[in-house]
Amino acid sequence: xxxxxxxxxxxxxxxxxxxxxxxxxxxxxxxxxxxxxxxxxxxxxxxxxxxxxxxxxxxxxxxxxxxxxxxxxxxxxxxxxxxxxxxxxxxxxxxxxxxxxxxxxxxxxxxxxxxxxxxxxxxxxxxxxxxxxxxxxxxxxxxxxxxxxxxxxxxxxxxxxxxxxxxxxxxxxxxxxxxxxxxxxxxxxxxxxxxxxxxxxxxx
Amino acid sequence: xxxxxxxxxxxxxxxxxxxxxxxxxxxxxxxxxxxxxxxxxxxxxxxxxxxxxxxxxxxxxxxxxxxxxxxxxxxxxxxxxxxxxxxxxxxxxxxxxxxxxxxxxxxxxxxxxxxxxxxxxxxxxxxxxxxxxxxxxxxxxxxxxxxxxxxxxxxxxxxxxxxxxxxxxxxxxxxxxxxxxxxxxxxxxxxxxxxxxxxxxxxxxxxxxxxxxxxxxxxxxxxxxxxxxxxxxxxxxxxxxxxxxxxxxxxxxxxxxxxxxxxxxxxxxxxxxxxxxxxxxxxxxxxxxxxxxxxxxxxxxxxxxxxxxxxxxxxxxxxxxxxxxxxxxxxxxxxxxxxxxxxxxxxxxxxxxxxxxxxxxxxxxxxxxxxxxxxxxxxxxxxxxxxxxxxxxxxxxxxxxxxxxxxxxxxxxxxxxxxxxxxxxxxxxxxxxxxxxxxxxxxxxxxxxxxxxxxxxxxxxxxxxxxxxxxxxxxxxxxxxxxxxxxxxxxxxxxxxxxxxxxxxxxxxxxxxxxxxxxxxxxxxxxxxxxxxxxxxxxxxxxxxxxxxxxxxxxxxxxxxxxxxxxxxxxxxxxxxxxxxxxxxxxx
Ligand code: HEM
Ligand SMILES: [Cu+2]
Numbered sequence: 001x002x003x004x005x006x007x008x009x010x011x012x013x014x015x016x017x018x019x020x021x022x023x024x025x026x027x028x029x030x031x032x033x034x035x036x037x038x039x040x041x042x043x044x045x046x047x048x049x050x051x052x053x054x055x056x057x058x059x060x061x062x063x064x065x066x067x068x069x070x071x072x073x074x075x076x077x078x079x080x081x082x083x084x085x086x087x088x089x090x091x092x093x094x095x096x097x098x099x100x101x102x103x104x105x106x107x108x109x110x111x112x113x114x115x116x117x118x119x120x121x122x123x124x125x126x127x128x129x130x131x132x133x134x135x136x137x138x139x140x141x142x143x144x145x146x147x148x149x150x151x152x153x154x155x156x157x158x159x160x161x162x163x164x165x166x167x168x169x170x171x172x173x174x175x176x177x178x179x180x181x182x183x184x185x186x187x188x189x190x191x192x193x194x195x196x197x198x199x200x201x202x203x204x
Numbered sequence: 205x206x207x208x209x210x211x212x213x214x215x216x217x218x219x220x221x222x223x224x225x226x227x228x229x230x231x232x233x234x235x236x237x238x239x240x241x242x243x244x245x246x247x248x249x250x251x252x253x254x255x256x257x258x259x260x261x262x263x264x265x266x267x268x269x270x271x272x273x274x275x276x277x278x279x280x281x282x283x284x285x286x287x288x289x290x291x292x293x294x295x296x297x298x299x300x301x302x303x304x305x306x307x308x309x310x311x312x313x314x315x316x317x318x319x320x321x322x323x324x325x326x327x328x329x330x331x332x333x334x335x336x337x338x339x340x341x342x343x344x345x346x347x348x349x350x351x352x353x354x355x356x357x358x359x360x361x362x363x364x365x366x367x368x369x370x371x372x373x374x375x376x377x378x379x380x381x382x383x384x385x386x387x388x389x390x391x392x393x394x395x396x397x398x399x400x401x402x403x404x405x406x407x408x409x410x411x412x413x414x415x416x417x418x419x420x421x422x423x424x425x426x427x428x429x430x431x432x433x434x435x436x437x438x439x440x441x442x443x444x445x446x447x448x449x450x451x452x453x454x455x456x457x458x459x460x461x462x463x464x465x466x467x468x469x470x471x472x473x474x475x476x477x478x479x480x481x482x483x484x485x486x487x488x489x490x491x492x493x494x495x496x497x498x499x500x501x502x503x504x505x506x507x508x509x510x511x512x513x514x515x516x517x518x519x520x521x522x523x524x525x526x527x528x529x530x531x532x533x534x535x536x537x538x539x540x541x542x543x544x545x546x547x548x549x550x551x552x553x554x555x556x557x558x559x560x561x562x563x564x565x566x567x568x569x570x571x572x573x574x575x576x577x578x579x580x581x582x583x584x585x586x587x588x589x590x591x592x593x594x595x596x597x598x599x600x601x602x603x604x605x606x607x608x609x610x611x612x613x614x615x616x617x618x619x620x621x622x623x624x625x626x627x628x629x630x631x632x633x634x635x636x637x638x639x640x641x642x643x644x645x646x647x648x649x650x651x652x653x654x655x656x657x658x659x660x661x662x663x664x665x666x667x668x669x670x671x672x673x674x675x676x677x678x679x680x681x682x683x684x685x686x687x688x689x690x691x692x693x694x695x696x697x698x699x700x701x702x703x704x705x706x707x708x709x710x711x712x713x714x715x716x717x718x719x720x721x722x723x724x725x726x727x728x729x730x731x732x733x734x735x736x737x738x739x740x741x742x743x744x745x746x747x748x749x750x751x752x753x754x755x756x757x758x759x760x761x762x763x764x765x766x767x768x769x770x771x772x773x774x775x776x777x778x779x780x781x782x783x784x785x786x787x788x789x790x791x792x
Contacts, residue, residue, distance in 0.1 A: 019413045022409045023333055023406075026439065031443070033440045033444055034447050037477060038447050040477075041448075041451065041462065044476075132459075133458050133459065133460050136468060137469060140454065141462075144451065
């Protein structure tokens with residue numbers, strides 16, 4: 001079988017990007033379409049709704065979610081720092097920032113669970129007690145979109161926790177940054193989706 | 205996602221996994237070839253299930269008053285009572301026939317089997333980019349299959365709102381009498397979406413990043429091009445279906461009303477979401493078939509594919525246009541007529557690249573040295589049948605015509621000309637063609653040819669008359685058409701169709717017999733029984749774990765047949781060294 005170098009021609013072999021990163025980009029394209037499906041439906045339903053849409057502030061606790069949004073943005077920053085630390089081979093930095101990102105993500109989830117519990121148990125909706133997914137289109141879209149986002153955060157936190165454990169075992173380093181970078185891509189994506197959701201669900 | 209990360213952590217997949225246990229080798233294998241064969245067995249099984257459902261439907265259509273079906277013991281009394289298929293069961297039959305065929309048979313057979321098998325082999329890599337993800341994409345299909353089968357035996361029976369799952373029928377159990385069955389199918393659909401997305405990530409990444417040295421984009425076999433484009437379509441369309449399906453599950457289970465007008469929701473939103481997925485889906489179901497056909501026709505005509513670049517461009521433009529034509533399924537839905545017009549125009553546009561491909565296939569065969577083996581017969585059959593289906597598509601694309609034939613058997617004729625005459629013919633061709641590579645033995649040619657002719661004749665007997673029955677006005681999915689004044693006189697046609705359908709189903713068993721018989725008794729195939737040029741034929745049949753001792757280097761385009769500069773043979777393998785063959789041959 002022929003295996004010598006090509007006669008004078010440069011062999012083409014993919015992008016200059018490692019495979020896992022390409023894979024994550026490709027995967028995120030599909031995630032974009034998933035959220036586009038949910039958000040698109042929200043837009044159609046909201047603008048097609050006969051009666052006026054509820055004012056977010058009356059039902060949802062915007063300040064606490066604004067704080068939660070802040071947490072998630074911070075976690076993106078620590079994620080960037082974790083990657084930078086990995087590139088620099090700074091073992092302590094890797095541990096601290098990965099742990100920080102994990103904790104921030106977990107706190108976000110905790111706050112979201114708290115928010116859900118409060119809404120379901122204590123908020124009232126159109127005269128009846130409890131704001132649930134069955135509370136009109138408003139409740140349905142709210143819980144579906146934020147719920148699926150939360151599910152993505154959960155997956156991210158699990159991966160982050162696992163990456164953190166590996167950090168303690170000295171797994172990452174200047175010669176082994178790919179996992180952190182790829183996880184970071186996912187994490188930033190989840191963050192970005194949240195900023196969009198926060199804007200359209202809580203603010204406008 | 206976790207798996208991508210896992211594989212990114214440097215635990216590179218080693219190919220020297222020698223001495224694997226039985227479980228790792230055949231069941232939880234990460235070898236793309238084993239996964240492809242798992243998919244093949246899975247999909248052939250569901251092809252048979254889908255076929256059985258169709259036989260029951262045809263029985264009911266031809267002899268609605270006869271009864272006499274010995275199915276009492278199998279299905280509950282609420283489905284089949286004293287030999288009669290009850291209307292609810294008929295709904296389940298139409299729905300699950302379509303759903304099983306599209307999602308559990310044809311789609312995973314086109315993509316799950318052949319993308320897995322061919323992408324690494326034809327691109328010259330050891331395996332997929334993410335072998336574990338690949339394994340997961342097969343195993344996600346297993347719960348989907350189990351849920352689907354189970355749904356027939358739960359209270360209320362299997363889903364009955366049509367494969368298109370139109371709300372509110374699909375969202376309110378009280379309308380169809382189906383509760384759990386519908387939910388089970390929707391959950392299965394989410395698994396299928398997951399499988400298909402994971403698979404697509406793999407196929408796309410592998411194609412982008414792992415081609416063998418010298419395998420430039422324009423040297424990729426058309427099969428790879430079509431599977432690559434298909435994977436992009438699946439990657440972008442499946443998640444929308446998953447999102448929509450999940451909302452539908454919520455409507456069924458937790459009291460939301462996304463698609464229920466009484467709660468403020470919009471049934472039309474379902475249609476938009478479904479068809480936004482649905483039309484790309486039909487191209488998912490045909491593009492790989494077009495790829496196999498191009499390949500088989502070229503090998504079987506001993507000629508390069510006519511207009512390789514045009515073929516690639518046509519694929520790309522079909523993929524792009526495929527995303528903006530979904531409204532042609534909704535002309536009757538009450539959407540804005542202006543919108544209907546734009547969808548008509550965009551749909552007519554999509555016929556152009558389809559026609560380009562058809563003419564190029566004919567150009568490929570033109571004055572070729574045709575080798576009419578079974579694979580080739582099916583490929584030629586594909587071209588003919590796809591032309592008929594594509595042409596009926598053009599009729600339906602124009603709103604005024606479609607208003608008349610929408611939801612009639614004309615549509616049923618169309619979808620079967622493209623999906624059976626198209627996709628499945630090409631799949632049979634692909635199996636005859638690549639079987640020797642997969643199993644190291646040839647399938648029996650005599651049986652193959654008989655299988656082709658039986659299939660071809662019965663297929664046309666079944667589906668061509670449906671155009672006519674549809675024009676007369678026979679509604680699709682109708683339980684009993686004998687009571688309508690305007691449908692008097694088509695009973696005989698329907699009976700003939702049913703007899704032919706039984707024949708068509710029966711000829712499938714000849715194929716199945718050939719398939720299993722040849723595993724043991726087939727003639728031994730060498731590495732390259734068809735004298736083909738692409739890389740998979742330049743490695744032993746079946747290829748070993750890891751495919752290549754050393755990754756091949758590619759010097760030539762994919763379909764170099766009857767090359768004028770090559771003297772002793774009429775083909776030039778992609779990895780043949782130019783200096784070994786002749787200096788001029790490589791300069792393309
Ligand atoms: C030249 C290309 C094509 C054109 C112009 C075309 C056009 C159309 C139109 C306008 C409809 C809607 C008819 C109605 O419901 O009233 C339709 C339905 C359909 N087409 Fe095509 N089509 C083409 C190719 C294909 C291909 C390649 C496939 C699949 C392999 C396909 C599969 C289907 C299916 C499954 C339906 C029925 C969907 C349902 O259940 O309602 N078509 N086509
Ligand atoms: Cu369509």
